[in-house]
Amino acid sequence: MEERPYRSASGAPIALRRRQHSASCRELSVRCPRLQLRSLSAVTSAVWLAAYGLFVLSQNSMVLSAAIFVTLIGLIIYLHFVKIDQESLLVIGSLGIQVTSSYASGKESTTFIEMSQVKDVVINEAIHMQKVIYYLCILLQDPGDPQGVSEVVPLFQSSKPRLDCLVEVYKSCQEILEQRKTAPQSG
Amino acid sequence: ENSPAPLPERAIYGFALFLGSWFGFILYLIWAYVPETWLFSLGLTYWPQKYWAVALPAYLLVAVGIGYILLFGINMMSTAPLNSTHTITDNYAKKQQQKKFQEEAIPALRDIPISEVNRTFFLPEK
Numbered sequence: 531m532e533e534r535p536y537r538s539a540s541g542a543p544i545a546l547r548r549r550q551h552s553a554s555c556r557e558l559s560v561r562c563p564r565l566q567l568r569s570l571s572a573v574t575s576a577v578w579l580a581a582y583g584l585f586v587l588s589q590n591s592m593v594l595s596a597a598i599f600v601t602l603i604g605l606i607i608y609l610h611f612v613k614i615d616q617e618s619l620l621v622i623g624s625l626g627i628q629v630t631s632s633y634a635s636g637k638e639s640t641t642f643i644e645m646s647q648v649k650d651v652v653i654n655e656a657i658h659m660q661k662v663i664y665y666l667c668i669l670l671q672d673p674g675d676p677q678g679v680s681e682v683v684p685l686f687q688s689s690k691p692r693l694d695c696l697v698e699v700y701k702s703c704q705e706i707l708e709q710r711k712t713a714p715q716s717g
Numbered sequence: 718e719n720s721p722a723p724l725p726e727r728a729i730y731g732f733a734l735f736l737g738s739w740f741g742f743i744l745y746l747i748w749a750y751v752p753e754t755w756l757f758s759l760g761l762t763y764w765p766q767k768y769w770a771v772a773l774p775a776y777l778l779v780a781v782g783i784g785y786i787l788l789f790g791i792n793m794m795s796t797a798p799l800n801s802t803h804t805i806t807d808n809y810a811k812k813q814q815q816k817k818f819q820e821e822a823i824p825a826l827r828d829i830p831i832s833e834v835n836r837t838f839f840l841p842e843k
Contacts (some may be wrong), residue, residue, distance in 0.1 A: 656804045684799045
């Protein structure tokens with residue numbers, strides 16, 4: 531088990547942790563950058579200053595309590611639905627791939643893809659918000675066409691690691707996926 | 718026969734457009750600035766309202782400004798999202814035919830599948 535620091539596409543520090551559970555089972559987790567205190571206080575101050583400005587104009591004190599309420603509810607919603615703390619990928623050679631995202635409030639959301647549906651795990655480049663980024667994705671097999679791809683599942687969407695981190699994850703995944711071809715097909 | 722070289726016909730078209738645009742501009746200035754009573758006394762009564770002499774340029778400039786934002790938005794909307802297969806392949810690549818490999822000839826142009834590209838780029842240690 532090792533943890534190494536890398537950078538995300540926007541420059542924030544992230545960390546990749548690799549665990550090898552067995553010869554055909556690996557877990558790769560990327561820890562996303564933490565919620566910055568300065569951005570939190572900047573947003574809170576901006577909202578409260580705007581509410582105070584409205585209060586001075588309208589002399590209605592409900593504006594101030596509404597601003598406090600909005601800030602608290604907004605922070606809870608952001609931590610529970612938007613802010614992802616850690617994204618992990620569990621590759622089990624004969625079984626499938628499990629993708630887990632854990633949010634800052636503790637919520638975890640999991641997706642499991644069976645190995646027979648997985649065609650390959652590749653690093654793809656695409657245009658995203660006026661930039662070209664590298665991202666890791668799982669290609670799902672098209673049942674009708676052995677060469678075709680039916681769906682693309684992008685991984686690590688919130689942490690967006692850079693190419694050096696992605697190459698590490700790619701090599702780890704490929705070592706396990708190659709065992710599929712050499713192992714005899716059963717069932 | 719489609720060269721961009723200057724030709725006598727193009728010179729005539731250009732001069733006709735030049736005269737036409739100058740005529741249009743002088744007409745626009747007359748319509749916008751000359752008082753209505755003077756134009757009526759000449760017998761020319763059927764003009765559009767002078768309001769449009771200011772409104773049309775204003776509309777045009779706002780349309781140009783919105784056009785910048787609209788083009789930006791259309792570009793963003795037509796970019797394929799990260800989870801679409803259009804980032805990997807398209808109709809031409811799916812229907813391509815494999816040409817037979819010939820010795821000592823340059824291999825034919827084809828779309829290489831992304832798995833193969835990844836293996837070539839990222840797997841070799843050296």
